[in-house]
Amino acid sequence: MKIVLGILCLILCCFAGYLISAKYKDRLNFYLDFKNFNDNLKKEISFSQKTIKQILLEKQQNNSIFYTLISKNILSNENPTNKELYFLTKNEIDEVLTYITNVGNSDKNSQLTYLNNFESILNEKVNVVKEEEKKYKNLYIKIGFLIGLMLLIAFL
Amino acid sequence: MMKLNFLPENYVQALSFLDINKIFQIRVRENYPVLIYYLNEILYLTNEGASKKETNSIIATKKDISFILDVLTEKSIYAFNEQIKNGYISYKNGIRVGLCGECVIDNGQVVTIKNVSSLNIRIPHNVNNCSFNIFNKLLKEEVQNVLIVSPVFCGKTTILKDVALKLNENYNESILIIDERQEFSTITGKNIDKIVNCTKEYAFNYALRSLSPEIIITDELTSYNDFSFVKSAIECGIKVIASCHADDMKSLFNKEFFIKNLFNKYVLLDSYKKFGIIKAVYNKDGKEI
Incomplete structure (x- = not known):
């Protein structure tokens, strides 16, 4: 019985570690989608001049947090809440909100300048977030495993 | 049936009392009553439809104008700027919205219109056999x-x-x-x-x-x-x-x-x-x- 309980604790602790590390995975996916949207928009503004709505409808990505948030803003005028962006810091949330407010809101040349500036910010951000994800994902799973192992030993 | 869903909800609600085939223009001027060119008459838009009297008319706000522009341009000014600098935005079904505001000039050319303060919404109608x-x-x-x-x-x-x-x-x-x-x-x-x-x-x-x-x-x-x-x-x-x-x-x-x-x-x-x-x-x- 003790062994079973100990193993259960080990599994639960590993799972908890995984859940905590999921925040870093969400951050990475969010910034990858953000970068992808920015690149797409730049391309579309340069050539076809499609509206953001048309771009979003063509590239529907239901599993993407970023696409869901920007779609909500463009299609139904709703701003993302802090809860939806739990994996971002306050400054990062402000940055995202500023982007969503300004995107599409000026002529072609000003938009391209704005998107180009954001491209370099996003490239840097994606690199940092990738590093964070690599570092913390394994770390939290390892910590979870170690705590679980300690509990297992304690039970025994 | 032509849809005017680029207008604020209270406008759409008021227009639902009217026959859209008889509306030729809607004039939206910031802080003034919304006017409807209804057949040969100019009427005030009210919550119950339209009236010849100004009382109870819907007053256009800056927010209303921003809302209309956001919907017309799908929040993508860059895609409409060529039209905007020529003073209008085209919408579905041949609807054309004339813009009035401050022209932004660069090198002697109008590059865009900002602070739009009034809109003239022209609603086209196909009149069969009119020619x-x-x-x-x-x-x-x-x-x-x-x-x-x-x-x-x-x-x-x-x-x-x-x-x-x-x-x-x-x-x-x-x-x-x-x-x-x-x-x-x-x-x-x-x-x-x-x-x-x-x-x-x-x-x-x-x-x-x-x-x-x-x-x-x-x-x-x-x-x-x-x-x-x-x-x-x-x-x-x-x-x-x-x-x-x-x-x-x-x-x-x-x-x-x-x-x-x-x-x-x-x-x-x-x-x-x-x-x-x-x-x-x-x-x-x-x-x-």
Whole structure:
């Protein structure tokens, strides 16, 4: 019985570690989608001049947090809440909100300048977030495993 | 049924009490009552529909104007800036929204309009058979070069749209519509080609080189260049049916940019708010026939 309980604790602790590390995975996916949207928009503004709505409808990505948030803003005028962006810091949330407010809101040349500036910010951000994800994902799973192992030993 | 879902909800709700087929214009001016051009009347939009009295009228706010612009441009100003700097935005079904605000000038050119304070929403209507008389008198036997002349708001575009449909039905000739402002968006047919959203200069050059039209239909000749493009098309054997703003033949012939002897016939429409009624037809010398 003790062994079973100990193993259960080990599994639960590993799972908890995984859940905590999921925040870093969400951050990475969010910034990858953000970068992808920015690149797409730049391309579309340069050539076809499609509206953001048309771009979003063509590239529907239901599993993407970023696409869901920007779609909500463009299609139904709703701003993302802090809860939806739990994996971002306050400054990062402000940055995202500023982007969503300004995107599409000026002529072609000003938009391209704005998107180009954001491209370099996003490239840097994606690199940092990738590093964070690599570092913390394994770390939290390892910590979870170690705590679980300690509990297992304690039970025994 | 035409939808006006780019308007704020309270406007849509108020308009639902009215017959949309009778609305020709909606004027939205910041801090002033919303006006509806309803058949031959100008009415105030109220929560219960429309009224001749200003009391209980819906007052347009800055927020309303921003909302309308956001929906019209789908929050993508860059995609509409060419239209915006020319003072309008085209919407679905040929709806055209005129903009009034502060022009932003760069190097002597208007680059955009900001702080938009009023909107003139023009709602087009296809009036079936409104060109019946013009078509039967001037175009049924053979297609001629015809210029439709009238002051604003007399239905020149509506007539041109109906003429396009009649020519499409009655002739097996290639018709090119040069549609600078997406006003002909509802007009289609087996013989109809359309160049949309471009200048007359581009469209005429492009058409002469690659589309081989037999008939060209275009709206609002407003400059010497416009008349010159028409002239080169006519010299190439293309028939042109166009429109031009003028009160009467005298003011048309006195326009600096007007080129004589281009059109075989001139059709003068009756004045303000009598849509598509012919006042007189003139020959190429300006004599009434």
